[in-house]
Amino acid sequence: MQQAAGNPRDLGPSVIGPGHDLGSVTDKITSIVLKRETPRGWWIGLGVCLSLAGVLLIAIVKLLADGVGVWGLNVPVGWGFAIINFVWWIGIGHAGTLISAILLLFRQEWRTSINRFAEAMTIFAVMCAGIFPLLHVGRPWLAYWLLPYPNTMALWPQFRSPLLWDVFAVSTYATVSLLFWYIGLIPDFATLRDRAKSKPFKVAYGMLALGWRGAARHWERYETAYLLLAGLATPLVVSVHTVVSFDFAVGIIPGWHATIMPPYFVAGAIYSGFAMVMTLAIPLRAVFGLKDFITMRHLQNMAKIILATDLIVAYGYAMEAFFAWYSGNKYESGMMWGRMVGPYWWAYWSLMLCNVAIPQLLWFKRVRSNVLVLFIICLIVNVGMWLERFVIVVTSLSRDFLPSSWDMYAGTKWDWMLYIGTIGLFGTLVFLFIRFLPMISIFEMRTLVPKSEAGTEASGFEEVE
Amino acid sequence: MAQIFHPSFNTLSRVSIFGAVFFLGAAVWGWDRLLRSPYNTQVNVAREQPVPFSHKHHVAGLGIDCRFCHTSVEESAFAGIPPTKTCMGCHSLVWKDAPMLEKIRESYRTDAPVEWVRVHDLPDFAYFDHSIHVSKGIGCTTCHGQVDEMPLTWRENTLNMDWCLSCHRDPEVFVRDRADVFSTEWRPDDVSAEERAELAERYHLESMTNCSVCHR
Numbered sequence: 106m107q108q109a110a111g112n113p114r115d116l117g118p119s120v121i122g123p124g125h126d127l128g129s130v131t132d133k134i135t136s137i138v139l140k141r142e143t144p145r146g147w148w149i150g151l152g153v154c155l156s157l158a159g160v161l162l163i164a165i166v167k168l169l170a171d172g173v174g175v176w177g178l179n180v181p182v183g184w185g186f187a188i189i190n191f192v193w194w195i196g197i198g199h200a201g202t203l204i205s206a207i208l209l210l211f212r213q214e215w216r217t218s219i220n221r222f223a224e225a226m227t228i229f230a231v232m233c234a235g236i237f238p239l240l241h242v243g244r245p246w247l248a249y250w251l252l253p254y255p256n257t258m259a260l261w262p263q264f265r266s267p268l269l270w271d272v273f274a275v276s277t278y279a280t281v282s283l284l285f286w287y288i289g290l291i292p293d294f295a296t297l298r299d300r301a302k303s304k305p306f307k308v309a310y311g312m313l314a315l316g317w318r319g320a321a322r323h324w325e326r327y328e329t330a331y332l333l334l335a336g337l338a339t340p341l342v343v344s345v346h347t348v349v350s351f352d353f354a355v356g357i358i359p360g361w362h363a364t365i366m367p368p369y370f371v372a373g374a375i376y377s378g379f380a381m382v383m384t385l386a387i388p389l390r391a392v393f394g395l396k397d398f399i400t401m402r403h404l405q406n407m408a409k410i411i412l413a414t415d416l417i418v419a420y421g422y423a424m425e426a427f428f429a430w431y432s433g434n435k436y437e438s439g440m441m442w443g444r445m446v447g448p449y450w451w452a453y454w455s456l457m458l459c460n461v462a463i464p465q466l467l468w469f470k471r472v473r474s475n476v477l478v479l480f481i482i483c484l485i486v487n488v489g490m491w492l493e494r495f496v497i498v499v500t501s502l503s504r505d506f507l508p509s510s511w512d513m514y515a516g517t518k519w520d521w522m523l524y525i526g527t528i529g530l531f532g533t534l535v536f537l538f539i540r541f542l543p544m545i546s547i548f549e550m551r552t553l554v555p556k557s558e559a560g561t562e563a564s565g566f567e568e569v570e
Numbered sequence: 571m572a573q574i575f576h577p578s579f580n581t582l583s584r585v586s587i588f589g590a591v592f593f594l595g596a597a598v599w600g601w602d603r604l605l606r607s608p609y610n611t612q613v614n615v616a617r618e619q620p621v622p623f624s625h626k627h628h629v630a631g632l633g634i635d636c637r638f639c640h641t642s643v644e645e646s647a648f649a650g651i652p653p654t655k656t657c658m659g660c661h662s663l664v665w666k667d668a669p670m671l672e673k674i675r676e677s678y679r680t681d682a683p684v685e686w687v688r689v690h691d692l693p694d695f696a697y698f699d700h701s702i703h704v705s706k707g708i709g710c711t712t713c714h715g716q717v718d719e720m721p722l723t724w725r726e727n728t729l730n731m732d733w734c735l736s737c738h739r740d741p742e743v744f745v746r747d748r749a750d751v752f753s754t755e756w757r758p759d760d761v762s763a764e765e766r767a768e769l770a771e772r773y774h775l776e777s778m779t780n781c782s783v784c785h786r
Contacts, residue, residue: 254598257605259732298574311574315583 120215121553122397130550134543135300137393143540146392151536157529164522165240173243175519182502182514187241189494190524192349194234195275196490199342200378201227205285206338215406217549218398222389222538223382224286229534231279233527238271267351274348278341285334291317292327292548346374353497359440360501363428369421373490376414379407380486385535387480389544398545405473411486412467419461436506443504444496448513452496459489611730616722617687621673629754630718636710636752647699651686654678689723697786706773709751712744718754738778742770
């Protein structure tokens with residue numbers, strides 16, 4: 106935080122609004138969780154999301170009753186929606202880990218007010234992602250066969266398959282993210298325990314707080330554990346989506362078999378993850394009056410990260426096209442032409458519009474300070490990243506080496522119901538989270554309080570809505 | 571501030587957090603033991619049959635060859651369950667009025683087969699062929715045990731995949747001379763390692779662990 110007067114690097118708005126003291130920060134955040142009356146908007150939002158989660162349930166029951174034939178999958182497109190949605194959700198989770206771990210290690214204090222719900226978002230996104238491969242194995246009740254354990258078949262999983270690496274990458278990721286989130290919550294659980302009025306809430310938060318008393322020894326151990334977990338989580342930001350990209354890169358299909366896949370996937374994951382954090386943060390700060398905590402500074406910083414990662418992703422698209430030509434490989438160039446002018450041209454050009462053209466608006470400071478435009482751009486980015494996976498999975502599989510095996514693919518209504526259903530599940534979990542857990546880290550926000558007096562005059566920013 | 575929890579919760583939470591690893595480990599171990607137990611695999615569990623047929627009596631006592639009843643074992647995938655006529659070949663003369671054999675005679679009169687309880691039943695996704703095993707020098711008792719000592723038949727081996735693979739990975743350990751395949755007197759020690767190696771070469775035995783050998 107170099108916001109003292111005369112600093113040549115004016116970083117714009119502060120990370121916390123003016124006039125807050127330790128008590129007001131705690132009151133503001135805990136009141137969202139502890140106040141008696143539940144806002145009507147919360148009930149409506151939860152109702153909508155729960156209904157969509159019901160659609161998910163119906164789609165899963167139908168799938169289990171009738172088998173994967175209800176999906177649009179068929180030779181040659183054997184992957185389709187299940188893999189598109191899996192990669193989409195896993196990618197979204199990445200922003201949470203980046204914010205919590207990497208920005209923590211780089212001492213980026215502005216992460217403080219967004220890390221908690223970004224981590225929650227990571228966990229919920231991984232849960233949604235996990236549904237797809239589990240169902241895609243066909244017999245989910247035998248999914249434990251993916252784990253290496255002593256069994257009567259004398260079989261081990263195929264360690265040479267990137268699909269198995271996925272199992273380890275994603276389950277490690279889910280475990281570390283959950284631990285990180287939970288450890289960070291412990292001091293806040295104790296605050297809630299002490300402030301809760303009713304016995305059941307005292308007991309529930311008390312059990313979750315694991316006997317936290319805020320002793321110096323507790324804080325010392327907490328800091329060590331948190332830092333260690335941050336160190337553990339940091340490589341995961343890169344490794345998880347690298348392994349996911351191996352699902353494609355290890356295959357020999359044109360459009361998949363490329364060394365550019367891992368970095369381009371990781372950048373895309375962070376890009377889509379930050380877009381999702383913004384998609385959640387913008388309405389949340391408006392509805393719950395948190396504009397003092399999630400300030401324009403946060404939104405602008407995230408917009409810059411989105412722009413930076415978007416440039417990497419756009420470079421990836423450019424290199425795919427360039428090497429399709431430069432390699433002189435007729436299958437590669439056939440794949441590229443197929444994407445651009447083939448039957449799925451609409452997906453490719455929509456992708457270019459959503460992921461390459463529109464995010465360039467973020468170069469402009471006026472766009473970065475306009476909350477509504479930022480929100481719309483983030484929604485477009487979410488769509489764009491879904492289209493990216495659609496283009497990669499479907500166009501490559503539907504046009505492989507043998508023209509006689511070419512065929513078109515489209516998701517059935519069950520595919521769409523499953524996809525929309527996971528969005529409902531995600532929304533449901535987010536709504537429950539904001540009602541029952543502190544969505545902003547209380548104790549970390551308290552550490553920012555001394556900054557709130559110094560920082561604000563430096564900013565010449567007016568928020569435009 | 572009033573205490574929310576009794577002091578004993580300290581112990582309780584420590585035990586449940588650190589104990590979780592052991593509870594979980596014990597549960598996995600217990601499940602594995604259950605799957606490998608006779609309760610699940612039915613190894614050494616004699617099956618009740620509609621007529622209490624004794625292999626011990628017919629094989630060890632009377633010296634009847636396996637192939638007298640299981641006629642197709644050398645040519646087909648299925649060894650064959652003998653029709654009632656095979657029983658009646660003897661039992662229309664021997665023990666022809668025994669009450670124990672009434673079901674056999676009834677089956678013969680009504681031409682409805684006796685519903686024997688199958689002891690060795692592989693799942694349908696596993697392809698198994700008796701003839702190739704027999705002609706490669708794998709004897710009956712290697713898989714089915716000492717049938718000549720079974721009053722009622724039981725399963726000698728689990729038929730689990732790890733059991734199949736224990737031989738498919740290294741069939742040389744179990745091979746015997748083709749002439750001894752149907753012998754119940756033959757014991758594994760009767761052949762030396764050199765003889766087994768020689769037999770393996772003669773019968774072209776090799777490790778067969780490709781998935782599609784059995785799952786076609």
